[in-house]
Amino acid sequence: MEMATARQRNPRGQGDRLRDDIIEAASRLLADPDAPPLSLRGVARAAGVAATSVYLHFADIDSLVLAVADRHFSELAKLLDDVADETAAPRDRMLAGCLAYCEFGLKQQGHYKIMFENPLPVPPDTPQEQAPGWSVFKRLVDAIAEAGDRDAPGTAELIWQQLHGIVSLRISRPRFPWKPLAETVADAVGHLLDGNRGLK
Amino acid sequence: MEMATARQRNPRGQGDRLRDDIIEAASRLLADPDAPPLSLRGVARAAGVAATSVYLHFADIDSLVLAVADRHFSELAKLLDDVADETAAPRDRMLAGCLAYCEFGLKQQGHYKIMFENPLPVPPDTPQEQAPGWSVFKRLVDAIAEAGDRDAPGTAELIWQQLHGIVSLRISRPRFPWKPLAETVADAVGHLLDGNRGLK
DNA sequence: TGTACATCAGTGAACGCGCGTTCACTGATGTAC
DNA sequence: TGTACATCAGTGAACGCGCGTTCACTGATGTAC
Numbered sequence: 001m002e003m004a005t006a007r008q009r010n011p012r013g014q015g016d017r018l019r020d021d022i023i024e025a026a027s028r029l030l031a032d033p034d035a036p037p038l039s040l041r042g043v044a045r046a047a048g049v050a051a052t053s054v055y056l057h058f059a060d061i062d063s064l065v066l067a068v069a070d071r072h073f074s075e076l077a078k079l080l081d082d083v084a085d086e087t088a089a090p091r092d093r094m095l096a097g098c099l100a101y102c103e104f105g106l107k108q109q110g111h112y113k114i115m116f117e118n119p120l121p122v123p124p125d126t127p128q129e130q131a132p133g134w135s136v137f138k139r140l141v142d143a144i145a146e147a148g149d150r151d152a153p154g155t156a157e158l159i160w161q162q163l164h165g166i167v168s169l170r171i172s173r174p175r176f177p178w179k180p181l182a183e184t185v186a187d188a189v190g191h192l193l194d195g196n197r198g199l200k
Numbered sequence: 201m202e203m204a205t206a207r208q209r210n211p212r213g214q215g216d217r218l219r220d221d222i223i224e225a226a227s228r229l230l231a232d233p234d235a236p237p238l239s240l241r242g243v244a245r246a247a248g249v250a251a252t253s254v255y256l257h258f259a260d261i262d263s264l265v266l267a268v269a270d271r272h273f274s275e276l277a278k279l280l281d282d283v284a285d286e287t288a289a290p291r292d293r294m295l296a297g298c299l300a301y302c303e304f305g306l307k308q309q310g311h312y313k314i315m316f317e318n319p320l321p322v323p324p325d326t327p328q329e330q331a332p333g334w335s336v337f338k339r340l341v342d343a344i345a346e347a348g349d350r351d352a353p354g355t356a357e358l359i360w361q362q363l364h365g366i367v368s369l370r371i372s373r374p375r376f377p378w379k380p381l382a383e384t385v386a387d388a389v390g391h392l393l394d395g396n397r398g399l400k
Numbered sequence: 401t402g403t404a405c406a407t408c409a410g411t412g413a414a415c416g417c418g419c420g421t422t423c424a425c426t427g428a429t430g431t432a433c
Numbered sequence: 434t435g436t437a438c439a440t441c442a443g444t445g446a447a448c449g450c451g452c453g454t455t456c457a458c459t460g461a462t463g464t465a466c
Binding site: 037116119161163164165169171 | 233234317319324354361362363365371373375376384
């Protein structure tokens with residue numbers, strides 16, 4: 001029964017603010033990685049609004065989930081940019097980005113699952129560069145290229161898969177005696193980067 | 201409306217056969233990675249049995265899901281043993297096991313998700329060695345040790361995470377232009393094994 | 401040999417609940433004349 | 434300046450459905466005497 005405090009109606013011309021509130025509410029509900037599947041009525045309840053009001057902004061829950069995911073992809077991209085700005089050496093910058101990715105996933109487990117653990121309901125003819133999360137992957141490729149790797153796209157593919165495994169398994173196996181996160185990430189990336197030709 | 205053909209009642213003393221049929225039916229429903237959440241009534245329907253009959257063998261769906269997962273963990277362990285028996289050289293054997301793990305996950309996407317993509321409803325005081333999937337992880341550690349790695353548990357942790365990422369992302373991003381599976385696995389494992397100290 | 405009884409392997413009706421979706425409605429705020 | 438009307442930002446009742454769970458029940462098969 002997580003009712004929001006009573007809303008007052010938005011002023012004229014600002015009806016879109018409800019859209020934000022609904023995304024916010026859905027995001028709150030999805031934060032719990034073990035949350036039951038999102039329901040339209042549940043979201044409306046959490047947003048403090050009539051069930052039917054959700055229809056004013058979203059055709060169905062799928063497009064709402066997509067909007068939530070989009071929001072968090074932007075958030076993650078911004079986070080990665082911030083981290084990159086704070087680090088000078090390209091290789092350290094790349095590593096810091098990888099660690100930040102994992103920390104984001106482990107702090108926001110429910111959101112991470114929405115973003116990366118099932119196919120998002122995107123139209124089937126969407127080009128890769130507009131696929132959800134593309135901007136995040138692109139940042140990884142660029143960081144790896146700047147770190148001097150001779151096959152940045154290939155290495156990025158490997159490293160992304162490694163990082164995702166690190167996050168995903170720690171979410172699904174919280175009781176496994178994992179090594180400390182920073183150590184694991186540094187170790188894994190160190191091995192995968194540029195074939196580890198004695199660079200480390 | 202996927203009704204099974206009409207059942208006849210099991211003979212006396214063989215009531216446990218329904219238990220198997222229910223697990224079978226649930227497994228069938230869970231094979232689809234995009235299947236809606238398992239429902240008790242759905243399983244009963246698929247097993248061709250009254251909804252209440254599920255209670256004769258399972259207290260709730262959680263324990264049914266656990267039974268399904270257990271079954272597939274055994275199946276995967278056996279598969280890995282079979283693969284190991286067919287390969288002589290320790291390093292090749294290890295690599296073949298890794299590839300088999302990924303192929304299993306990609307062929308049985310729904311089951312893989314149940315097994316590895318969320319915490320299974322196991323009692324919180326279960327020791328690691330009885331955690332679901334432990335036997336699979338143990339096989340990986342052993343295979344890595346036999347391949348001559350000097351830190352088999354540590355390397356196994358890294359490789360497991362890598363393999364899981366490979367499978368999980370290919371399930372959730374089916375339209376991403378992934379490299380061929382065997383190539384990716386060989387490449388990743390080659391880098392991670394024993395610090396890749398020029399062994400390859 | 402018969403027969404009463406216990407057990408086993410399920411069934412079927414009924415309940416209350418939350419869900420997605422529809423439809424007509426409300427009431428404040430702006431705009432045209 | 435007044436007033437009719439349009440628009441905007443939602444609401445509330447109602448529907449049919451599938452769900453988990455309860456409860457008393459059925460009917461075949463074995464067992465005791």
